[in-house]
Amino acid sequence: MSIILALETSCDETAVAITRDGEVLASEISSQIALHRPYGGVVPELASRSHLPQIRPLVEAATARAGLRLADVDAFAATAGPGLASSLLIGNTVAKALALAHRRPFLAINHLEGHLLSPFVGAPGGVVPCVALIVSGGHTELVLMRGHGQYERLGSTLDDAAGEAFDKVARILGLPYPGGPSIQSAAVRGDSKRFRFPRSFQKDAERLEFSFSGLKTAVLYEVAGKPPAQYDPKLLDAQFVADVAASFQEAAVDVLVTKCRQALAARARHTLLVGGGVAANSRLREQLEQASRSDRFHLVLAPLSLCTDNAAMSAIAWELLNAGHTADLDVDVTAGLVRRKKHSP
Ligand code: KG4
Ligand code: ZN
Numbered sequence: 001m002s003i004i005l006a007l008e009t010s011c012d013e014t015a016v017a018i019t020r021d022g023e024v025l026a027s028e029i030s031s032q033i034a035l036h037r038p039y040g041g042v043v044p045e046l047a048s049r050s051h052l053p054q055i056r057p058l059v060e061a062a063t064a065r066a067g068l069r070l071a072d073v074d075a076f077a078a079t080a081g082p083g084l085a086s087s088l089l090i091g092n093t094v095a096k097a098l099a100l101a102h103r104r105p106f107l108a109i110n111h112l113e114g115h116l117l118s119p120f121v122g123a124p125g126g127v128v129p130c131v132a133l134i135v136s137g138g139h140t141e142l143v144l145m146r147g148h149g150q151y152e153r154l155g156s157t158l159d160d161a162a163g164e165a166f167d168k169v170a171r172i173l174g175l176p177y178p179g180g181p182s183i184q185s186a187a188v189r190g191d192s193k194r195f196r197f198p199r200s201f202q203k204d205a206e207r208l209e210f211s212f213s214g215l216k217t218a219v220l221y222e223v224a225g226k227p228p229a230q231y232d233p234k235l236l237d238a239q240f241v242a243d244v245a246a247s248f249q250e251a252a253v254d255v256l257v258t259k260c261r262q263a264l265a266a267r268a269r270h271t272l273l274v275g276g277g278v279a280a281n282s283r284l285r286e287q288l289e290q291a292s293r294s295d296r297f298h299l300v301l302a303p304l305s306l307c308t309d310n311a312a313m314s315a316i317a318w319e320l321l322n323a324g325h326t327a328d329l330d331v332d333v334t335a336g337l338v339r340r341k342k343h344s345p
Helices: 033-039 044-066 085-101 111-120 162-173 179-187 213-224 238-266 282-295 312-322
Strands: 003-008 013-020 023-031 075-081 106-110 130-135 140-147 150-156 271-275 298-301
Touching: 003 044, 003 085, 003 106, 003 312, 013 044, 013 312, 023 044, 023 312, 033 044, 044 085, 075 085, 075 111, 075 312, 085 106, 106 111, 106 312, 111 130, 111 140, 111 271, 111 298, 111 312, 130 238, 140 238, 150 238, 162 179, 162 213, 162 238, 179 238, 179 282, 213 238, 238 271, 238 282, 271 282, 282 298
Parallel strands: 003 075, 075 106, 130 271, 271 298
Antiparallel strands: 003 013, 013 023, 130 140, 140 150
16 A cells, blocks of 8 residues: 555644655645634634635545546545544545545544654655654654554643733734744744743643643733733733743753653653644754754654645554554544554455
């Protein structure tokens, strides 16, 4: 089985990719950012409804770019979880229908494995024992990867995911959704030392967990007072906004980098993989590079274009880890992790 067509509809990106033996032939993405922006976050019902009209044109664009017909595809894949159930259903239903119509297997993809293995897209070389950080809008997880598909969760967030904190802080500051890129660009003009925001568990090297809700609340108190008073974010001073954005970003990045270093040291590993939407953050990438030089570990960052949701990472994850594991057509989507089933011909 070599040509895979993968669909990704776990949240607010509709994505289709085609890979052949690990090589990405096409990767098409249609973002719903503009649709959700007025609400300051993803509205699940709107997300699922707008995946539907996007899928067919994206599949056609992907097959045209790859120079293939649907009949040439060897297996149809879709992200089966974790994600928004109503959105996952769209990609799953289409992939299963294609699999049925073309009499090909269906592959259920775990979205977290996609993010975890996204650094390998276009850079095959195999999976080595390592520590991985998955840092996105829905997850902040440190994972010990022992080998092929063997994971141990070292720690995750106790409350908000890092990306969620970026999105919420952006809202507090009146910056547009999604918060990550908005905070990053506001921070360029800001003083990251003006405010010293809390860094949870940073000094506790044994505790490989995260908490971002205290950081978000500290930002809210700085902006709106304690207890928070009513305010109009549009009236905030631009320099103040930039300084808060830079100080918040510095605190979030500081915690993420410190926990990666502590995890590598605790498990005596020398390779760190980093993927997920927040891995696109330039300050995080810079500080991780810096840490990899001073602590002498090998850093494998997801390429910028593959940090936020895409379908290429899903196809590659399947190829790297799950070859041979197909799913039955009655396998359900799940907002949590995916159960995998060995295909019996
Ligand atoms: O991986 P992703 O597309 O979706 C999930 O699986 O959650 O991640 C989206 C998250 C959003 O919270 C967004 O604000 C954040 O990634 N993000 C960033 C940046 N670009 C996207 N956070 C910080 N800096 C960025 N440059
Ligand atoms: Zn994602």
